[in-house]
Amino acid sequence: MNPVIIGKLVDHVGNHRESDRIIWLLVAFGGILLIRTVLVLFRNFLLQRVGMRVTCDMRISIFSHLQKLSLRFYEARQTGKIVSRVTDDTNAIFMLVTGASINVVSDFITIFGVMIFLLTQNVRLALLTYAVLPFFLINYIWHRRRMRMESRRHRRNWDKVMGFLYERIASTRLIKSFATESSEIDAFRDGIEADFINHSRLNWRNSLLGAGAEMLNGLGTLVVLAYGSWLAYNNIDHFTVGKLVAFSLYLGLLYAPIVRTVESNTLIQRAVTALEKIFTLLDTKPQVPDNEKKPTLPDIKGKITFDHVCFSYGSREAVINDISFTVEPGQMVALVGPSGAGKSTIISLLARFYEPLFGHILIDDQDIQLFNAQSVRRQIGLVMQDSVLFSGTIAENIKYGRPDATHAEVIEAAQAANAHEFILELSKGYMSKVGERGVQLSGGQRQRIAIARVILKNPRILIFDEATSALDTHTERLIQEAMERVMRGRTSFVIAHRLSTITNANQIFVMESGRLAECGTHVELLQKGGLFRKLHDLQFSEKTQGEGKSQD
DSSP, X not given: OHHHHHHHHHHHHHTTOOHHHHHXXXXXXXXXHHHHXXXXXXXXXXXXXXXXXXXXXXXXXXXXXXXXXXXXXXHTSOHXXXXXXXXXXXXXXXXXXXXXXXXXXXXXXXXXXXXXXXXXXXXXXXXXXXTTHHHHHHHHHHHHHHHHHHHHHHHHHHHHHHHHHHHHHHXXXXXXXXXXXXXXXXXXXXXXXXXXXXXXXXXXXXXXXXXXXXXHHHXXXXXXXXXXXXXHHTXXXXXOHHHHHHHHHHXXXXXXXXXXXXXXXXXXXXXXXXXXXXXXXXXXXXXXXXXXXXXXXXXXXXXXXXEEEEEOSTXXXXXXXXXXXXXXXXXXXXXXXXXXXXHHHHHHHHTTSSOOSXXXXXXXXXXXXXXXXHHHHTTEEEEOXXXXXXXXXXXXXXXXXXXXXXXXXXXXXXXXXXXXXXXXXXXXXXXXXXXXXXXXXXXXXXXXXXXXXXXXXXXXXXXXXXXXXXXXXXXXXXXXXXXXXXXXXXXXXEEOSSGGGGTTOSEEEEEETTEEEEEEOHHHHHHHTSHHHHHHHHHHHHHHHHHHHHHO
């Protein structure tokens, strides 16, 4: 209504009409201004709140979905690209909701309201104003497709930059050991420069779009002013100078929202591209579906059966081919063999990180695929070669599988893992920070914390994936003692590099090229003189040579 008031003020002042009307018009103008200010305040606050709520919910949904996806998904993608979905893409949605869309509703209402009101002022002038509108649409459509392509290209390039960044930050120790900082800086600079060029193309296209909209805005205003001035000058249809001023102000209310929408097109295209990537991620199905509708695996005794199991990673040849064996409850089983023989794949299948292509895996004679995947993993404890700890305290890491455990239970688990003594030597004991991925601790200390974490979880099935490799003799002995202590009464799988550590295994499975080549006890396999004997003799000769060199 303000343009109408301004128009009336112009006519009243120009014709020297009564001052009381002018005062009331000024009061009305101030009242409308106050009401509009309050409405804009609440609108902006509400949309900011809604935008952040939508962004937070979307981030939670993406993270929740990521937790359901299988290992194969993560193995095929860089960490930086995955993190980018949660951060950069959701931030683009926030910017759309709080930026481009903050005026959408009010702008569209304004546009349609002004179009109707202009007809009441002067039909011919209104139709002349409408004649410019199709050119705004043509300008927008012409550039939109090209901006969408540039936006997708920019998103792909930025994902590469983010993947590179996360990968290099996580590998800082390796980079410094090879003294390749300069080449890494150059590679990062190339990625950033490529992003700059791509972003410049996107901005240039958006600038062309905005410039076209501004030109149409100016031409439309020029035509209306020229024709409206002629109408007012000749007093045609009682069209006054005040009406021309009001019409011109309403013209700004009509064209300005269109120009704003056009100029925010870059933001819109980024948000659309981000939504495409987010929905693509959310549509990704886990290779091992964690179906909550499936029954929970009841408490088990620990009998494990592989029944003609075959598996391959994608389109590659089978890495596990027709594997069959049975492990009785409480037995310790060792998996040995050359690298790439399929040892780690067997324990990954047992933990349901992957599903077999053929055959069945049974626990206590029950097919694990019939049960909820999480309920299977809750009864399995896994200690990897490179155990991962989360940033936080030692106590928090030990309690990771059982957050409700008491401090006394934490200490008991640490004692069983031969970790209690070194923990007490730290400045804050169990409250000591371990740093990201446990960098404040040595490799042996991290392993013992990982074993304590598994002990506190109290699973019926234990898996040790080369848990004692790359450690000094003293630390290896401590971890070996902890492993033997925790394995008592539990079904255990041990992937061992040092054959001397598995002499007490109930069964030793010797893997070769994805097949079970030999099976037996340590003594039986040595007597057979097969692959195990060759591996044993090779390690023994290497050890003897090493001792000889140390004596020299």
